Amino acid sequence: MNLLTRRIIGNMPGPRLLILGGIHGDEFEPMVAARELLQLVRSDQLHGSLTVVPVVNEPAFLRGHRTADDGLDLARTFPGRADGSITEQIAHATTNLIQDADFVIDLHTGGTQLAARPLVGYMLHSDPDVLKWQRRMARAFGLPVIWGTSADLHGRSLSACRDANVPAIYAEYQGAAVCRESGVRAYVDGCLQVMSELKMLPHIDRQPLQEPLVVEDARPSSGHLQICNPAPCTGYWRRCVELDQQVGRGDKLGTISDVLGDNLLPILAEQTGIVIVLRTYPRVFQGDALAVILERP
Numbered sequence: 193m194n195l196l197t198r199r200i201i202g203n204m205p206g207p208r209l210l211i212l213g214g215i216h217g218d219e220f221e222p223m224v225a226a227r228e229l230l231q232l233v234r235s236d237q238l239h240g241s242l243t244v245v246p247v248v249n250e251p252a253f254l255r256g257h258r259t260a261d262d263g264l265d266l267a268r269t270f271p272g273r274a275d276g277s278i279t280e281q282i283a284h285a286t287t288n289l290i291q292d293a294d295f296v297i298d299l300h301t302g303g304t305q306l307a308a309r310p311l312v313g314y315m316l317h318s319d320p321d322v323l324k325w326q327r328r329m330a331r332a333f334g335l336p337v338i339w340g341t342s343a344d345l346h347g348r349s350l351s352a353c354r355d356a357n358v359p360a361i362y363a364e365y366q367g368a369a370v371c372r373e374s375g376v377r378a379y380v381d382g383c384l385q386v387m388s389e390l391k392m393l394p395h396i397d398r399q400p401l402q403e404p405l406v407v408e409d410a411r412p413s414s415g416h417l418q419i420c421n422p423a424p425c426t427g428y429w430r431r432c433v434e435l436d437q438q439v440g441r442g443d444k445l446g447t448i449s450d451v452l453g454d455n456l457l458p459i460l461a462e463q464t465g466i467v468i469v470l471r472t473y474p475r476v477f478q479g480d481a482l483a484v485i486l487e488r489p
């Protein structure tokens with residue numbers, strides 16, 4: 193399995209940074225931002241090397257879908273297998289790139305069916321040096337929410353980074369089946385700022401950032417977005433809250449109804465906090481996450 197990868201080797205020595213987009217095939221801002229970075233970064237200014245994979249999950253992208261046609265979520269399949277299904281092979285090839293890197297940035301969005309509040313996250317790590325670098329990278333990336341989550345999540349690109357002791361961050365930015373220019377800009381700027389923080393590029397002057405909201409939540413499964421506020425049944429989802437809204441446990445998030453609307457089931461928040469991910473696609477299957485609420489532990 194060969195991933196479509198481009199590498200810029202700097203004229204000066206420095207760290208090896210890997211940037212991943214399109215782990216999910218329906219997340220578009222990362223793909224565009226990754227390609228723009230390849231145009232912007234010049235080897236005569238670069239310390240170290242930049243490896244970019246704009247569309248890691250190309251079979252999923254070509255299907256216009258989150259996953260390839262084996263149905264496996266690539267972000268639950270790491271470290272993968274060289275002789276496995278298409279998604280397992282992609283995970284394996286990406287794991288090899290991760291093991292060759294000193295730092296990793298993995299860019300996501302809410303995809304077709306969800307919208308996500310812009311945030312940057314990392315897995316809490318038992319090695320204080322790795323964790324220190326992740327905190328620095330997340331702050332340099334410059335999004336308004338920083339979320340450190342459980343060190344025990346498995347199958348993700350970040351799990352492979354954790355196991356290889358490679359400092360890594362991921363980011364989320366909107367989604368809902370479109371590609372927003374604001375998201376592309378935020379991701380290009382964020383990656384350049386991290387490269388400057390890692391001394392791979394000259395210092396970048398920027399407007400002082402608003403102090404981000406920083407939440408570190410070590411509880412098991414924190415950061416596992418797909419299990420939050422699951423739909424109790426299949427049907428038509430109609431939300432009544434917005435991204436970034438503060439909600440309390442028991443507040444109504446929306447309703448699920450059958451086709452005629454005879455059975456209307458209110459969906460109540462299971463946590464108190466800020467809505468950071470929200471299902472925007474109306475058809476929902478039983479068990480799908482409807483919203484992720486950022487709690488302050």
Ligand SMILES: [Zn+2]
Nearest residue numbers: 216219300301
């Ligand atoms: Zn994703």
